[in-house]
Amino acid sequence: MSDKKPTPKLDELETGPWPSFVREMKRAAETSPMAEGLLGVVELSYEDRVGHWKHGGVVGVRGYGAGVIGRYSDVPEQFPDVAQFHTMRVNHPAGWFYKTDALRKICDIWERHGSGLTNLHGATGDVILLGTKTEELEPAFEELTENGFDLGGSGSVIRTPSCCVGPARCEWACFDTLALTYDLTRHFQDEIHRPSLPYKFKIKASGCPNDCVAAIARADLSVIGTWRDAIEVDEAALADYVRAGVDVRRDVCDLCPSRCLTWDDKTLTIDNAACARCMHCINVLPKALRPGRERGACLLIGGKAPIVSGAMLSSVLVPFMKIEPPYTELKELIGKILELWADEGKNRERVGEFIQRVGLGSFLEAIGLEPRPEMVKHPRENPYVFYEEYFEEEPK
Amino acid sequence: MSTPVTVEQVADAMFRMISDAAGVRKLKPTDVTKAVIEQFGADRCSKETCKEAIRQLVDSGRCIYTYFGGSYIELPQREIAE
Numbered sequence: 001m002s003d004k005k006p007t008p009k010l011d012e013l014e015t016g017p018w019p020s021f022v023r024e025m026k027r028a029a030e031t032s033p034m035a036e037g038l039l040g041v042v043e044l045s046y047e048d049r050v051g052h053w054k055h056g057g058v059v060g061v062r063g064y065g066a067g068v069i070g071r072y073s074d075v076p077e078q079f080p081d082v083a084q085f086h087t088m089r090v091n092h093p094a095g096w097f098y099k100t101d102a103l104r105k106i107c108d109i110w111e112r113h114g115s116g117l118t119n120l121h122g123a124t125g126d127v128i129l130l131g132t133k134t135e136e137l138e139p140a141f142e143e144l145t146e147n148g149f150d151l152g153g154s155g156s157v158i159r160t161p162s163c164c165v166g167p168a169r170c171e172w173a174c175f176d177t178l179a180l181t182y183d184l185t186r187h188f189q190d191e192i193h194r195p196s197l198p199y200k201f202k203i204k205a206s207g208c209p210n211d212c213v214a215a216i217a218r219a220d221l222s223v224i225g226t227w228r229d230a231i232e233v234d235e236a237a238l239a240d241y242v243r244a245g246v247d248v249r250r251d252v253c254d255l256c257p258s259r260c261l262t263w264d265d266k267t268l269t270i271d272n273a274a275c276a277r278c279m280h281c282i283n284v285l286p287k288a289l290r291p292g293r294e295r296g297a298c299l300l301i302g303g304k305a306p307i308v309s310g311a312m313l314s315s316v317l318v319p320f321m322k323i324e325p326p327y328t329e330l331k332e333l334i335g336k337i338l339e340l341w342a343d344e345g346k347n348r349e350r351v352g353e354f355i356q357r358v359g360l361g362s363f364l365e366a367i368g369l370e371p372r373p374e375m376v377k378h379p380r381e382n383p384y385v386f387y388e389e390y391f392e393e394e395p396k
Numbered sequence: 397m398s399t400p401v402t403v404e405q406v407a408d409a410m411f412r413m414i415s416d417a418a419g420v421r422k423l424k425p426t427d428v429t430k431a432v433i434e435q436f437g438a439d440r441c442s443k444e445t446c447k448e449a450i451r452q453l454v455d456s457g458r459c460i461y462t463y464f465g466g467s468y469i470e471l472p473q474r475e476i477a478e
Contacts, residue, residue: 056464058473063454065425065461065469155467156424194451195467196425339443342426348466 004029007039009046025117034115034131037081041073053085058134061141065195067151068137084134088114089152090127090144091192094181095165105147113140123218123305124202125162126152156195158188158338163205164212172282173207174225174295175323180205183327188334197338198345198354202304208291209279215303215314220351221334222300222314223323227292230272231282238268238288252281296322299333302352312352315360319374336367398440406432406441406449411458414469422468425450 010022025042028035041052057070069087076083090106106127110116115131122128132140141151152160161184164170166177184203185192191201204215205223215222242248248268253261260274261281270281277298282289299321300314321329337351340363345354355363364371410428417423429446450469453459460472 056462058460058462060461062457063451065454065467070463155461155463157467190447194425194447194454195461195469196429196447196450198424198426199466343430347424 004036005040005043007043010039010043028116032111032116033081034085035117037079038085038115038117038131040079041075041082044075044078061137061151064151064193066154066157066193067141069154071131082115082131085115085131086134086137088129088132088137088140088144089122089124089154089160090129091150091152091160091185092121092125092127092162094163094178094185095168096121096125096162097165097168106144106149109140109143109147113143124152124159125213126160151193153192153200156197156199157193157201158191158197159200159202160192161185161188161203161205162213164207166205166207170207170212171286172210172225172279172291174227174291175205175207175297177205177207177223177225179325180223180323180327180330183325184331184334187327187331191338197342199348199350201338201341201351203334205297209277209298210283216300217303217311217313218305219303219314220301221317221337222303223297223330224300225291225295225323226277226298226320227295228320229292229294231270231275231292232290233268233270234288234290238285241285241288246285248285252284255280255284296320299330301337302350302355304350304352309353312350314352315355316372316374318369319372333367333369340366398437401436401441401445403445403448403452406436406445407452407458409435410446410449410469411453414453414459414471418471422462422464422470424466425469428469 007022013022014020025035025039029039045052052074054072054074055070057072060066060068067089069089071085071087073079073082073085106129107116107118110118110129113132113136114129117130119128119130129140144151161181163177163181166175167173168178191197201221202219203221203223204213204219206213206215207225209224209226211222211224215224238248248263253259253263257278257280258274258276260271260276262269282291297320298316299318301317302312303314304312318333323330341351341354344358345351349357360375361371409432413428413431414423428450429443432446432449433441433443453469454461457472459469462468462470
């Protein structure tokens with residue numbers, strides 16, 4: 001570009017053997033004035049030690065209230081090419097599998113209509129297309145939809161559901177995460193594209209308790225694969241591990257959080273009733289131990305990263321649910337949760353915060369679930385489900 | 397049994413609310429939904445009708461979605477954040 005501005009601070013970030021976002025931005029800037037402008041704004045931010053973006057404003061393409069995040073520079077006169085630098089979110093395929101030609105199509109579209117810079121993937125999981133002008137939103141959307149892509153969620157909507165690779169690549173998947181994610185995405189199209197909730201609502205599915213998508217920490221509703229019968233043991237494979245020098249007592253039994261495993265130098269005994277389904281023993285002895293055959297998922301609710309009132313991990317909502325098409329039970333439960341929260345939730349109050357405010361007991365009653373022992377995090381220490389029959393009337 | 401209001405009637409009522417609130421208060425889709433249900437009565441106006449009305453308002457271009465820390469429904473303006 002002809003009017004390249006010096007970027008000494010960014011240049012420093014290019015030094016070293018590691019990949020650098022600056023290098024990629026400079027490469028994009030060879031053909032994209034927006035990427036060139038972005039380099040200037042970022043350099044200025046390093047100098048001033050403040051961000052130079054205003055967030056929000058007109059969002060969406062015609063009919064949608066989600067999928068586009070408005071960004072405006074507060075120094076448009078200095079960098080007119082990035083006066084507007086909107087981000088588009090593209091709904092990712094379940095498990096983030098792409099054919100190479102799909103990625104080429106996305107990149108070609110974005111070079112025509114945006115800065116050419118992408119971010120695979122955002123925290124929600126969508127393909128993030130960084131930087132375009134307002135007048136390019138509709139044409140970009142049109143080309144994306146012509147090629148089979150849709151926008152994802154942003155704002156006060158159900159965010160694009162995401163999942164681990166599940167049975168496609170992992171032997172521990174206790175349900176088909178890909179099929180569920182695809183089905184939920186189709187079922188909740190309106191709620192993904194048209195804001196109708198107090199704030200964001202994230203659904204993430206992990207095939208097993210290893211929780212590779214960190215649903216427990218990042219999703220308002222986590223669907224985490226589990227089983228309810230006994231862990232399967234292959235005695236011959238276990239003997240192979242022992243012969244190979246694995247210390248079953250030290251590496252497996254002593255590290256079991258619920259101490260449900262015992263080893264007498266010959267036999268591994270599992271108290272399945274006490275098992276917390278943490279996957280530790282299966283991860284250490286993958287050839288000898290397997291999840292049980294009666295598989296489904298544990299539903300948890302309320303996880304979030306810190307924004308309004310700090311980070312929260314999800315709590316158990318349904319200890320075990322079969323996750324099979326057409327997923328009626330799960331969809332009905334999500335529908336009840338959304339309806340209650342949309343009616344009673346405050347502006348920008350995540351569902352976990354809402355539950356804390358109204359109390360888990362009231363929440364469960366409103367959505368028609370019975371309290372379960374698995375919902376209590378610390379028995380006899382901080383019980384937040386109260387049973388009225390245990391309270392005696394004060395003597396008069 | 398009371399006569400249900402039409403989607404068009406609900407859309408018009410929502411549009412009036414949004415116009416009246418313009419520049420004073422930002423309204424979320426849930427705010428206008430609750431308000432019109434209260435106005436017409438739950439026996440005449442369902443959440444589904446409200447959803448359809450919002451869809452009609454936005455698809456026709458009478459209203460747009462905006463985002464300022466949360467999602468709102470407003471009258472169309474050019475480059476609100478500028």
